Amino acid sequence: MALSLYRKYRPQTFDDVVGQEHIEQTLKNAVVTKSVSSAYLFCGPRGTGKTTTARILAKALLCEQAPTDNPDGTCSRCVEISEGVHPDVYELDAASRTGVENVREEIIGRVQFAPTRGTFKIYIIDEVHMLSTAAFNALLKTLEEPPSHVVFVLCTTDPHKVPPTIISRCQRFDFHRLSEKQIIQRLQEICDIEGFTAESAALDLIAQRSQGGMRDAINSLEQVAVFGGGKVSFAAAENMLGEVGDNQLFAIAALMADRDIVGCFEWLATFSQSGTDIAQFVRDLTIHIRNIYVASMVEKSTALPEILDTDTDKVELYCDQAREFGSPDRLAHILLVLGDLTTELRSAANARLSMEIALTRIARPQSDLTLEALAVRLEALEQGIIVPPVALQQSVQQQSPKNPEYSTASIEEPRVSVEASASSRMTTSEVAQTKDDVMPTTAGSASNKDNTASDPENAANVQQLWVRLEREVKARRRVIATLLGGSRAHINTVTGGLLIELPTSAGFAKTSLERLENQEFLREMVKQVFGKPLSLSFILGPPSLTSNTRLEAVSQNTTGNTDNSGILTDDESSSDDCGYGGDVSSGSNAEVFQIEDEESGGIETSIEDILANSFGAAITIEEYQPPRNTL
Ligand SMILES: [Zn+2]
Incomplete structure (x- = not known):
């Protein structure tokens, strides 16, 4: 193949250009009515016909039949334009250094000279956004007072980088990406003329990969045809384009749909060996x-x-x-x-x-x-689908010197895995009771003194209760509900109370929530929903499980906290690696305040009740979700 297919099948007339009819028709009209603009800006993705159209416009103006909306493409002038040797048609590539120099030289030095042969001089500047400022300035000067014999066609894939002063002096056309259908049709035409036998899946693949650019599509077709000796097979196309075929895509998607994580990893292992680019x-x-x-x-x-x-x-x-x-x-x-x-x-x-x-x-x-x-x-x-629990190896250390009972227990079992089974979770939980345990925990029991939400297993339940609290708040005080927008509840492992995470941008909401009357309202709501009074702290942004952020480090900002006895000092602080307590020097900008409430109350609602209420059916909690994870 002496001539590349792309050159060979480059459109020669306006009607040959695929997919840009809106532009071609406007240009044809302009030529016929002799109202051609002195400057055009052709914008669009690569391979959509910008420079091709510019050349056809040049032919329409310089053909022996000119002006014509249908240049013959065969006269000596048209041929010269096709071959890029016509003395009045300047094709400059602003992306190359010589291109930039030529632009300046041509525009500053020679644009005023009359055309050599015809009535027009045509400047086609490709990738015009790459011009230097000096070149743009020279161009702008010319565009402000263009000689009547000059037509500029500025082409760009990136119009945002063209100065607005230039754009405002051009008639702008936006070239569209071609549809796969349009590309496949054109590829098929070329195959027919060239005598290639092409599998339709191969053409599909080539079209899909060309992302709406005809030039890339035709070049790919040529590569595959040369490789196959005139046969355009899917296998060759797949191989040549380093491409994932539809079969592969359907396969991996099916594994995703099944949540088959092992299958996904196996697929990826095989895929990686093929050397195909993962980004692609x-x-x-x-x-x-x-x-x-x-x-x-x-x-x-x-x-x-x-x-x-x-x-x-x-x-x-x-x-x-x-x-x-x-x-x-x-x-x-x-x-x-x-x-x-x-x-x-x-x-x-x-x-x-x-x-x-x-x-x-x-x-x-x-x-x-x-x-x-x-x-x-x-x-x-x-839908009642059980999503298997994630195998996080993360565990949360639960220790709080404020809760002696709990501390004792934690000596025996200092680290409680977040994967604790539902049953063990339920037995130690006050908030979430098992279905069988219909007796509510009453006020006055040992748990009375334990104003804590920090049963380690209950983080997920805490969040669910918090959601319910937000709903209740919304019904009563909409403004406060708005302030709580985007909040999440965590267990404050230091105080055993609630740690409410607000969006990092919610500084105003935090300040408002800290106001005394709002604190009182929220404490009351917490008591009702969680079944007992709990201390309440607010934090902007998520508490980090790994950064050893020390909440109390910033509690100097406290407004409602008069009792710091529950706060760990450096001496008391255990060197836990997961809890919110930890190194005071971690430099966190988190801000926290505490609302203490020494009252206590009984449990009124179990998690199952709440879920049953929310979903209208009895639901068993099957899994535990940690508030944070490291994945
Ligand atoms: Zn001609």
């Missing part, structure tokens, strides 16, 4: 999941093949897979995880590790603490 794979997977997501949202629509830009057979597969995933929310969560992963991969040292972590977040939302992940888990809970 993630982009492909994102498109695949997006298609499933769309299918799950508009399954019934007959326009689905159009929306997905694919054929009916494949649409069926997408719909099938959408059903495997169950809900659009789950797919939306996966898309968010993949989005994070794409960003991370730009700087990640170990792409495979990043990918594995993302797969874990996807297959096991309980290892992911974003709101979307929690929504997915909640939905699973509603």
Whole structure:
């Protein structure tokens, strides 16, 4: 192949240009009515026909038939333009150094000279956003008072980098990405003319990979055809493009849908050996999941093949897979995880590790603490699906000198794994009682003195109770509910009370919540919902389990706390590695205050009651979720 296919099949007339009819028609009209602008700005992704259209415009103005909306492409002038040797058509690439120099030289020195042959001089400046400031200034001067014989066509993939002063003097056209359908059609035409036998899956793949750019698509087609000796096979295309085929994408998506984490890791291990770029794979997977997501949202629509830009057979597969995933929310969560992963991969040292972590977040939302992940888990809970607990090796040390009873117990069992089974959790829990335990813990019992929410197993329950509290607050005092927006409840392992995390930007909310009347109201609400009075602390941003942030380090800011006896001093502080207590010098900017309440009360509600209330059915708690994790 002496001439590359791309050059050979470069459009020669306006009508040949695929997918940019809106632009071609406007230009044709301008030529015919002799109202051609002195400057055009062609914007659009690479390979969408910008410079090709610029050349056709040049031919329309300089052809022997000119002015014509349909240049013949065969006269000597048209041929010269095609070959880039016409003396009045200057093609400059601003991305190259010589290009920049030529732009300055041409624009400053020679733009005023009359054209050599025709009636126009045409400057096509590719990647114009790369011009230097000096070159832009020279260009701007010319654009302000353009000689009547000059037409500038400025092409750019990045119009944001072109100075507004330049843009405002140009007629702007935005070139669209081509659809896969348009590209496949063009590739098929070329195959027919060239006598290539092409598998349709191969053309699909090439079109998919070209991301709407015809030039890339045709170049890929050429590579694959040369490789196969005129045969365009899917296997060759897959090999050549280093591409993950649809089969692979459907396979990994099915593993995700099944939450088969082992299968996902095995798949990735095999995949890694193929040497395919993980970042590219993630982009492909994102498109695949997006298609499933769309299918799950508009399954019934007959326009689905159009929306997905694919054929009916494949649409069926997408719909099938959408059903495997169950809900659009789950797919939306996966898309968010993949989005994070794409960003991370730009700087990640170990792409495979990043990918594995993302797969874990996807297959096991309980290892992911974003709101979307929690929504997915909640939905699973509603549907009665048991999500297997995540194998976090994290444990939380529970010690509080303020609670002697508890401290004694903790000598025997100083570290309580967050994976403690539901049953053991329930037996030690005051807040969450087992279903069989219908007797409420009454006031006056030993637990009376133990104003604590810090039963180590109850973090998840605490959060659930907190959600319920927020609901109650909303019913009574909307303003306070608003102030609590985005809050999460944690166990304060130092005081045994509640540690309420507010969004880092919620400084105002925190100050307001600290006001005495609001404190009183909240203490009362806590007493009602949690069944006993608990101390209440607020913190901006999440408490870190690993940074040894010392809450009390900042409790000088306390407004409602007159009793610091429960606060660990350096001497008392155990060297726990997970609790909120720890090194006072960790430099945390967290701010905390305490609300103490020495009263106590009985338990009024069990977790099961609350869940049954919320979901309208009896629900057994099957798993425990730690408030934080290291994954
Ligand atoms: Zn011609």
